[in-house]
Amino acid sequence: xxxxxxxxxxxxxxxxxxxxxxxxxxxxxxxxxxxxxxxxxxxxxxxxxxxxxxxxxxxxxxxxxxxxxxxxxxxxxxxxxxxxxxxxxxxxxxxxxxxxxxxxxxxxxxxxxxxxxxxxxxxxxxxxxxxxxxxxxxxxxxxxxxxxxxxxxxxxxxxxxxxxxxxxxxxxxxxxxxxxxxxxxxxxxxxxxxxxxxxxxxxxxxxxxxxxxxxxxxxxxxxxxxxxxxxxxxxxxxxxxxxxxxxxxxxxxxxxxxxxxxxxxxxxxxxxxxxxxxxxxxxxxxxxxxxxxxxxxxxxxxxxxxxxxxxxxxxxxx
Ligand code: FAD
Numbered sequence: 266x267x268x269x270x271x272x273x274x275x276x277x278x279x280x281x282x283x284x285x286x287x288x289x290x291x292x293x294x295x296x297x298x299x300x301x302x303x304x305x306x307x308x309x310x311x312x313x314x315x316x317x318x319x320x321x322x323x324x325x326x327x328x329x330x331x332x333x334x335x336x337x338x339x340x341x342x343x344x345x346x347x348x349x350x351x352x353x354x355x356x357x358x359x360x361x362x363x364x365x366x367x368x369x370x371x372x373x374x375x376x377x378x379x380x381x382x383x384x385x386x387x388x389x390x391x392x393x394x395x396x397x398x399x400x401x402x403x404x405x406x407x408x409x410x411x412x413x414x415x416x417x418x419x420x421x422x423x424x425x426x427x428x429x430x431x432x433x434x435x436x437x438x439x440x441x442x443x444x445x446x447x448x449x450x451x452x453x454x455x456x457x458x459x460x461x462x463x464x465x466x467x468x469x470x471x472x473x474x475x476x477x478x479x480x481x482x483x484x485x486x487x488x489x490x491x492x493x494x495x496x497x498x499x500x501x502x503x504x505x506x507x508x509x510x511x512x513x514x515x516x517x518x519x520x521x522x523x524x525x526x527x528x529x530x531x532x533x534x535x536x537x538x539x540x541x542x543x544x545x546x547x548x549x550x551x552x553x554x555x556x557x558x559x560x561x562x563x564x565x566x567x568x569x570x571x572x573x574x575x576x577x578x579x580x581x582x583x
Contacts, residue, residue, distance in 0.1 A: 266357050267385055269439045271471050273311040273357065274499060274562045281563035282583055283501075284575060285314035288340040295349050301572045302354060308579040311563065312357040313350055314388060314474075317343040319366025344375055348382040358384055359441075362417070363392030364407035369416060369426040372407070376420050380436045387440040388474065389413050410442055411461065414468055444473040444500065446487035450521050455487075459494050472498050474565050477505035477516070479548070480525045481555050502556050505567040506574035507545030509538050542574060549578040557582060 274281050284305060289297040302313065320338045327333050347360040360379065362372060379385070391410045407413040416426055417438055423431045442465045445458055452458040462473065473496075478484050481502075488500050505516070513532045516522055524532070528548050535541040553564055566575045 266351060266383060267437055268357060269471060270312055270357065270359070270386055270441060271439075271499065274472075274501075277311055277563075279583070280557045280561060281311040282308045282566075282579060283310050283312045283314065283563055284566040284568045284572075285316060286568055287316050287318075288343055288346045290339055291341060295346070298346060298350065299353065301568065302350065304572050304576050305568075305579065306354065306356075308576075308583050310356055312359055312386065313354070314359045314361065314565070315343045315347045315350065317361040317363050317392070319363065319392060344378045344382070344384070347379070347384050351382075351384055357386050359386045359388050360384060361388045361390055362413060363390050364410065364413050365392035365394050366406070367392075368405045369407060370405070372413065372416060373420065373426045376417065376436065376438065379438070385437050385439065387417065387438055389417060389440050389442050389470075409461075411464060411468070414440070414442070414465060414470065418469055439471055440469070441472040441474055441501070442470040443476065444487075444491075445476045445521075446478050446483045447476070447521055447523060449476075455490070459491055459496070462491065463494055463496055466496055466498050470498065472501060472562075474501045475503045476522060477503045477520055477567055478522050479505075479507075479528055479552070480523060481552055481559075483523070484556070485559065499562040501563045501565050502561050503565045503567060504549060504552060504556075504578075505569075506542075506549040506571045506578060507532065508542045508571050508574055510535050510541040512541070512545075545571075546574050546577050549574065550581045553578060553582045 286298060286301055318340050320336050322334055322336055325333045343360040347358040350356070351358040362375060389410050407416060417440060421436050421438055425431060444462050448455045449458050475484065484502050491500060510532065513524060513529060517524060531544045532541055535544060556564060568575055
């Protein structure tokens, strides 16, 4: 599908709805993915993102007491999942391409496959580096999302990762990239993050999707700062409904997203996960209503474990 995300957002006469899914663990099949999507298609998703994950080490105790360390990929490839979704639902599928854990040659194979399959929209990211071990930090991989962006830009003009020029083989990949209203954990300050965002925009990022946040005021002031620095492309808010009580502490730790006291105090009162899930839904509705009143271009939902909550939020706000 050659339609671009920005065209979809612009042509949508209401705030566009989108969500992100993870390829299921190995051993499951595509029906598991379809079940999640089937719950949400009634809200007319304009596009569906599919995350990518590098391989991980697992440790297994052997009968003789030794520990076996193996490097495995826990989930099937995002390329195949994206193509299956796009074909079944006739909706734009956006595979995430990441730097970490992949060589540039592997990334090029993914681009060749995606071009072959007609999947032309991408989200370009560095990837989570926390769980990577030194031998998985492939020396011949991209380091930053901006390096991956250069590889995709080159590929679009027929230049291979080793610098050779293909026979006329122009690909039309368009893409968005990530941003962090509460600053990326490694950035020395928000100005530095915004400087790299501007670089991403100037080199072809057509929109940004934010890390999850729970406090809309942080998103609004971040967008104002970005606009002041010349970032003009859509900045799509990422919303994650809380579904577990322990996410009160886990999400700020993993994603560096603050939980406002108004929400935190309600979650602290919960005795069970189902109670926490109800609070997450209420908060999600309130958050989305306010974002929509501010005219955001689209709302992007993080759906891990939360597809039922998203369905209930979307039913209320769409
Ligand atoms: P980068 O843009 O490379 O930034 C990383 C850090 O380096 C930042 O501090 C930035 O300020 C700085 N920086 C940026 N460019 C440069 C440069 N050229 N030189 C020096 N410093 C630079 N992770 C996955 O593994 N799989 C996924 O599918 C996935 N999907 C995501 C989707 C969204 C919407 C978001 C917000 C995140 C996602 N992540 C995913 C997590 C993401 O990969 C991590 O947050 C990662 O740590 C940073 O990714 P990035 O693309 O922002 O990196």
